[in-house]
Amino acid sequence: MNPPIVDGKATFALRGHNPDVLTCIANLSNDEVFTPPELANQMLDTLEVAWAEANDGALIWSDPTVTFLDPFTKSGVFLREITMRLTEGLKAHLPVLEERVDHILTKQVYGVGITRLTGLLARRSVYCSKDAMGAHSIASSFDRDWGNIWFERTEHTWAGDKCAYCGAGKSEYARSDDLETHAYAFIHTTDIKARLARMFGADMQFDVIIGNPPYQLSDGGGSGSSAMPIYHHFIEQAKRLEPRLLTMIIPSKWFSGGKGLDAFRETMLGDRRLRALVDYPDSREAFAGVDVAGGVCYFLWNRDDPGACHVETRVGGESIAAERVLNEFNVFIRDNRVLNLVKKVKGQNDPSLSTIVSARRPFGIDSASTGSESGDLYLYASGGDTRICREYVPRGVELIDKWKVLLSKTSSEHAGQTDKSGRKRVLSRIEIMPPASVATESYLIVGPFSSEIEASNAAAYLRTRFVRFLVSAILLTQNITRGSFAFVPAQDFSRAWTDEDLYAKYALTEDEITLIESQIKPLGLVDA
The missing domain is CATH 3.40.50.150 (Vaccinia Virus protein VP39)
Structure with missing residues (x-):
């Protein structure tokens, strides 16, 4: 050498x-x-x-x-x-x-x-x-x-x-x-x-x-x-x-x-x-x-x-x-363009949707719970839905007999990845929960709502590109929490909301709409 x-x-x-x-x-x-x-x-x-x-x-x-x-x-x-x-x-x-x-x-x-x-x-x-x-x-x-x-x-x-x-x-x-x-x-x-x-x-x-x-x-x-x-x-x-x-x-x-x-x-x-x-x-x-x-x-x-x-x-x-x-x-907020859009939305001074999103373990039921076929409550579980007896639900009793929306607390492998166009799904399972239903710790709960119509409108709102974009502004991993919805404004859920309605309400520009739609893939009523 x-x-x-x-x-x-x-x-x-x-x-x-x-x-x-x-x-x-x-x-x-x-x-x-x-x-x-x-x-x-x-x-x-x-x-x-x-x-x-x-x-x-x-x-x-x-x-x-x-x-x-x-x-x-x-x-x-x-x-x-x-x-x-x-x-x-x-x-x-x-x-x-x-x-x-x-x-x-x-x-x-x-x-x-x-x-x-x-x-x-x-x-x-x-x-x-x-x-x-x-x-x-x-x-x-x-x-x-x-x-x-x-x-x-x-x-x-x-x-x-x-x-x-x-x-x-x-x-x-x-x-x-x-x-x-x-x-x-x-x-x-x-x-x-x-x-x-x-x-x-x-x-x-x-x-x-x-x-x-x-x-x-x-x-x-x-x-x-x-x-x-x-x-x-x-x-x-x-x-x-x-x-x-x-x-x-x-x-x-x-x-x-x-x-x-x-x-x-x-x-x-x-x-x-x-x-x-x-x-x-x-x-x-x-x-x-x-x-x-x-x-x-x-x-x-x-x-x-x-x-x-x-x-x-x-x-x-x-x-x-x-x-x-x-x-x-x-x-x-890591993207300067996203920051400007968030500031525009927050300028309307709407309350945050996070105020009606549960903390983790909303009903205190472990993800490994297998439930019971004879239980009086329907149990949403990541390993397959089942039933559970009411007396085995240690918390969240005020939500049990209300209409609500189920939301996976972690994105699925499909939710975290992009499609061929580079767009993300962000949220995974979104589903209306009727009264007499609970969920394991694998899920968050949005609600409660006074009627099935309100719960249905809230679920549709969560499927909009607008909402999922605002969640993605915070979400850096697959873990979704109540805090992930800090920038998402709450709405009047007596009516239905579409992306077009939301773009108009918050006066988004064509460039801002393009930014959202270039990053977030569309979801239909049965896609989540």
Whole structure:
């Protein structure tokens, strides 16, 4: 293997390969998603613009004093791309290439590996050697083999059956020494400044923190939807370090809150230092081949320059951007066009339909309930409708003998997907429930209504594209809740409503109607 610096030129070997090995790694699907170099560079471009605006047009890559930290490095792509840019930008300040590269690697770029393997991989990406002091390392003055990319095994701190820092389940992560703990050092401390000082041997004040944190861990209750998000802990910890600029790419589920994210959402939406937000509703447009439910986004947080946020939605190769105040509503509406339409509808000051949508488990009946053939009540169940005795219904008694509408609380696989035209169904089973009927926890209840006619009109209303579009403005996953109907106005259900009626009532423009109908597929009376 050739030495990394030859004839006065640094050969960043991994970058020179075709295809780039870090692009290949980025295509691997994992909860700890690897970042493609192209996406990392988009984030760095956003960073560059923010720095120039705050520093009279100065180029961040030409400043030999700026320090960068990736506190959860995986492939090392951010540190590698930063090093490449600094190597070009610092030519005038440090004309000798070897001295310039050594200065960058020993004084400006730092990382914390999330596993032993990623620590080695990141060092190979940045130093061209897993040993920063090795013969092939492009750094020349390190006195430690890990350079400035630290990793040591960290243990969880168990408080009962969960970790006191990250909430990981003990049953899943109390592991032997030959397995990774996934106890990430950056968030397993109450004093992050002291932790970093111990890592790097000096008090560190980083100007820029950047990266792609781990997204979730099992909390002992399973995986997938029962897994627990942890990416917000990394953001909160990074803010405690008070960097000048902070940018990370994370799942977009926080827009609507949810499991452990409600307080984080409120803080993020109200933080005027959040100055840029780039959203990918389809994560595969950011991470090729990786489907993150609800999409992904990256943000730029600017400590010293609060103001409105530049919100950009990237979908289908197009970009839709606007300057916005993020906490206008309790949830974040990701599409600027949808925001304008929601504001027009809310301008009528109609009450929200959410006021007559039940909470989860409206009758307290488990989804696994099999009912009884001799029961006096009809039981709607996802595994097949049956009957149940009234005395076995622990709650919702005021709804039992009323007309109401049944609504699946999760979209079916068909409801969550698009048709060939890219349109979504959004809502799944919608059905009129007569008196003397109940449902398992698989369903929400809309109502009650005083007559069959009102219930029928309400069910028809839920089938309109107008309603399903407003639900989709909030819905980032397949889970439908009462809160999913926050933007849906209630109507007078003594009469029937069609999309045409609703378009006219809310004075929607042709462009707004086209937006709705391009995203939402029509449903007939028997389609739901």
